[in-house]
Amino acid sequence: MAQRLIVIGGDAAGMAAASQARRRRGRDDLEIVAFERGHFTSYSACGIPYWISGVVEERDALIARAPQTFRDEYDIDVRLRTEVTGIDLDRHEVVARDLDRGGEVRERFDTLVYAAGAVPVRPAWADGDVTGVFGMQTLDDGAALRDWLDAEPKPCRAVVVGGGYIGVEMAESLVKRGLSVTLVEQAEQPMSTVDPDMARLATDAMREVGIDIRTGVEVTGLDERDGRVSAVVTADGTLPADVVVLGLGVRPNAALAEAAGLPLGPTGGIRVDRRMRVAGVPDVWAAGDCVETLHLVSGLPVHVPLGTHANKQGRVAGINIGGGYATFPGVIGTAVTKVCDLEVGRTGLRERDAAASGFEFVSVIAESTNRAGYYPGARPMTIKLIAERPTGRLLGAQIVGRAEAAKRIDALAVALWNGMTVDEMTALDLGYAPPYAPVWDPVLIAARKAVDALAR
Secondary structure: OOEEEEEEOOOHHHHHHHHHHHHHOOOOOEEEEEEEOOOOOOEOHHHHHHHHHOOOOOHHHHEOOOHHHHHHHHOEEEEEOEEEEEEEOOOOEEEEEEOOOOOEEEEEOOEEEEOOOEEEOOOHHHOOOOEOEEOOOOHHHHHHHHHHHHOOOOOOEEEEEOOOHHHHHHHHHHHHOOOEEEEEEOOOOOOOOOOHHHHHHHHHHHHHOOOEEEEOOOEEEEEEEOOEEEEEEEOOEEEEOOEEEEOOOEEEOOHHHHHHOOOEOOOOOEOEOOOOEEOOOOOEEEOOOOEOEEEOOOOOEEOOOOHHHHHHHHHHHHHHHOOOOOOOOOEOOOEEEEEOOEEEEEEEOOHHHHHHOOOOEEEEEEEEEOOOOOOOOOOEEEEEEEEEOOOOEEEEEEEEEOOOOHHHHHHHHHHHHOOOEHHHHOOOOOOOOOOOOOOOOHHHHHHHHHHHHHHO
């Protein structure tokens, strides 16, 4: 009798796990059922802001593999619009509900993959019956917002609440759609993923394209007219709004896992080992935005919800379920984003992370250009390095600049991953030609500056 694999969640981690398991185990040996509560599988959630703005014209361009592809080519029983509502570990069963037609089914499993992703942080004031308020986590969320923006009467004024990656990207997307946009951030600066001195550069770029940024402001409620949102109420006054987008971050979608008795870590994510097995629970694996992982610099558990990690973790789980051996060692927090015409990248620890982790460190900021200064199109670039004192080991890096800025963070991420010191980095053999870099690449200039700071 074939064993049965049940997958909860049909996006990056879940379908990567299912696909890898199928590649390693034949159709007669393993039956695979994947439950997805939305309408889509294996799509790029990170691409949603660019579809909203119109930079990406078609929704289906964001879909890597459609459900029918998994059914036809992988023999995976994909059940859309079906939400798993319960997990019985003793009986090896899940309870699933059909969201469109109603009714519940119980399905047995020999192996379970929990890949339910993350859910947007949604404050109590956004949970009423007022329409026009959108979280932004799934392709269904993006489709709902597109429908709202395209419907009559067309919205003219948008308020984005929260200045993280999603908030900033959505603010720019709505400006491109022709809306007047206000971004409200409770902290003193948006872009808390980088240090305040670097975030200030991104904030200036946002203001240049007309985004009204209100910092240090707490949202307390909504006003509505005929059931539609009409304003966002803050401690500093009321902001007119025809549409509200929540960019307050996400949390692991782990409530179902916790109810079933799966262990959670201090971040709220599911605890897994390096092979993506749920700690202490036989035959259950977890991957993606619902799990916590190890930060390889601080040594602490973290929740870093990114598609890159979800795909890798799902692949690792699937290889192991299929009889192979693979591990996911952890993360160092590398990320890039686009803020108007500015590129922002970071890896490793920020200053406050390094301090909280007990490191003695120095930090330096180096100014350079993306190309040789005399070459047409040369634009300024700012790099910040954080290095351990006295060893000089790189702890973190941040970059803000225009063309060719963001992906330079990858060189720094590789150095960080391999435990290099800033002194060793000064000798890195990086590519040089006037159209692509100065003779001393900005990465090398920053490393030299950090070495000098350590010497002092």
